[in-house]
Amino acid sequence: MESRNPEEIHASVLLDEAMEILVRDGGEIFVDATLGLGGHAEALLERLSNARLIGIDQDTEATEQARKRLERFGSRATIVHANFAEVKSVIAGEASEGVDGILADLGVSSLQFDTGSRGFSFREDAPLDMRMDAESDDPTAAELLATLNEEEIANVIYQFGEERFSRRIARRIVEKREAGTPITTTKQLAELVERSVKRSPKEKTHPATRTFQALRIAVNRELEVLETFITDAVDVLKIGGRLAIISFHSLEDRIVKHGFQKLSGKCTCPPRIPQCVCGAEKRVEILTKKPIVPGDDEMERNWRSRSAKLRAVRKLT
Ligand SMILES: C[S@@+](CC[C@H](N)C(=O)[O-])C[C@H]1O[C@@H](n2cnc3c(N)ncnc32)[C@H](O)[C@@H]1O
Ligand SMILES: [Zn+2]
Numbered sequence: 001m002e003s004r005n006p007e008e009i010h011a012s013v014l015l016d017e018a019m020e021i022l023v024r025d026g027g028e029i030f031v032d033a034t035l036g037l038g039g040h041a042e043a044l045l046e047r048l049s050n051a052r053l054i055g056i057d058q059d060t061e062a063t064e065q066a067r068k069r070l071e072r073f074g075s076r077a078t079i080v081h082a083n084f085a086e087v088k089s090v091i092a093g094e095a096s097e098g099v100d101g102i103l104a105d106l107g108v109s110s111l112q113f114d115t116g117s118r119g120f121s122f123r124e125d126a127p128l129d130m131r132m133d134a135e136s137d138d139p140t141a142a143e144l145l146a147t148l149n150e151e152e153i154a155n156v157i158y159q160f161g162e163e164r165f166s167r168r169i170a171r172r173i174v175e176k177r178e179a180g181t182p183i184t185t186t187k188q189l190a191e192l193v194e195r196s197v198k199r200s201p202k203e204k205t206h207p208a209t210r211t212f213q214a215l216r217i218a219v220n221r222e223l224e225v226l227e228t229f230i231t232d233a234v235d236v237l238k239i240g241g242r243l244a245i246i247s248f249h250s251l252e253d254r255i256v257k258h259g260f261q262k263l264s265g266k267c268t269c270p271p272r273i274p275q276c277v278c279g280a281e282k283r284v285e286i287l288t289k290k291p292i293v294p295g296d297d298e299m300e301r302n303w304r305s306r307s308a309k310l311r312a313v314r315k316l317t
Contacts (some may be wrong), residue, residue, distance in 0.1 A: 012039030013305040014246055017292050018103055020297040023047045027100040031091065031236075033057065033229065036109040038066030044103075045073045052076050054094050058083045058133040062109060062288045064217040083133065084233075085225040091236040098238035104229065105246045108132065108216065110304065120216060122190035122208055128183065130219045141215045142184045150174045160223070160251065161214030165197040169211060174195050186212075206296045213249070223255055229285040230259035234284060242287070244312040253291065253309050260286055260313050284313035 018040060022030065027048055032041040035055035045053050055070070055077060057063050063081050070077040080090050084104060091099060108120055112132065116124030119141060128142040145153065154170035157163045172192050176183055183189050193208040217223060233243050247253040262268055265282030291309035298305050 010037045010158045011302045011304070012043070013105060013302065013308045014292065014294055014298070014310045015040060015043055017294075017310055018105075018244050018246065019043055021287060021310075022101040022103060022242055024100065024242075027051055029054070029095050029099045031087065031099050031102040031233075033087060033102060033104040033233070034106060035066045035079065035237065036062050037111060038069040038106065040103055040105060042069060042078065043064065044101075045070065045076060046303060051100075052078070052095075054090065054099075054191055055079045056082050056084050056087065056090060058131075058136075059109075059112065060135060061111065061115075062267055065111065066158065083225060085228045087229060088232045088236055095236075098236055100238055102233045102237065102241070102243045103246075104233075104244075106222070106226070106252055107248045116186075119186055120212070122186045122206070122212065125185050125187035128189060128215075130216045132220050138219070141219050142182075144215065144218060145183050145189075146177060154316075156218045157211050157214045158313055159214070160217040161210035161212075162251075163210040163214065167288075168196045169193055196316055216268060217251070223251060226252060226255050227259060230256065231263070234263055234315055236315070239317065240316050242312055243284075243315075244310060246308055246310045248304075248307050248309075253311075256309075256311050257291075260284065281316055284315050287312040287314055 022044065029052045030056045032042055032044070035041055036059040038055065041053050041055050045051065053076065055066055057066065058081065061082055063079050066081050078094060082090050112118050113120050116126045118127045119129035128140065130141040131138055139147070150170050153173055154166045157169055158166035163169065169192070173183055176192070183192060189211065190208040193211045197207045200208050237243060245256045245312060247256050262280055263284045264286050265280050267276045267280045268278045269276050288311045291311050294305040294308055
């Protein structure tokens with residue numbers, strides 16, 4: 001791997017805005033649930049000179065890099081290789097009294113995206129892997145394309161990529177498989193998608209972007225683990241503790257927004273039901289009526305920040 005400075009590889013998105021929400025006087029213990037290269041974690045440890053931070057990431061390349069970056073904080077930083085869906089058991093082992101703040105900065109890091117061999121990007125030809133936890137036994141993207149049926153593939157591409165041509169793409173993927181030449185690399189998939197979609201002249205992004213996003217979400221079960229994380233994270237907060245989540249696309253943001261609304265007591269039962277059965281209970285106060293988005297200067301400096309949205313809550317009970 002290249003040994004570029006982590007700050008150059010990955011500029012932390014909405015850094016000051018996230019600190020503004022999380023850093024409080026008297027805060028003792030914090031969780032960065034998506035440590036990545038440790039940018040947000042480092043900023044928290046710098047601003048709270050007595051606090052401890054537990055950093056979680058499911059990618060061992062990220063935990064290794066973050067470990068180096070946070071070394072100077074000694075025992076104030078604890079790094080755990082885990083999925084943030086396991087936040088409850090991680091915290092039970094590290095801070096049974098609960099924590100003062102939790103941050104999640106979702107999605108892939110630039111390190112993952114830019115390391116061609118991980119299979120997240122079609123800029124380089126590589127095996128179609130896309131697992132953030134490359135050590136897990138979970139199926140890779142290529143394995144999903146080899147085992148799901150045509151309708152399941154189309155649904156993944158439609159639901160997680162919002163791709164209009166999902167059916168045609170799925171049909172061609174299955175045709176390749178039936179011909180004994182399955183799709184196994186990033187370039188093969190990008191070219192197949194390019195041949196399958198009608199491109200609007202206004203569109204600036206590569207036509208395979210949506211399909212790649214969809215597969216990545218499916219491989220890492222990103223939306224499922226996010227839902228679990230939101231309720232479990234609130235469980236492990238101390239009263240008054242804060243949870244801040246930065247999302248990067250509308251599917252994620254919708255889950256965060258609805259998850260927070262439900263935890264703030266908003267009933268989500270269908271209108272005709274006489275009694276509430278959704279279990280809505282007011283456990284948090286929403287701190288961001290509207291999501292916080294980056295300013296123009298950040299968007300100019302860092303392309304990755306363009307779609308970022310930050311939402312946060314404070315635990316009441
Ligand atoms: C956008 S990066 C975080 C960057 C970090 N905030 C920084 O400032 O350097 C997202 C990181 O979250 C990790 N990640 C994504 N989903 C995860 C999950 N469910 N559990 C644990 N880590 C996850 C990824 O492996 C990636 O390293
Ligand atoms: Zn209800």
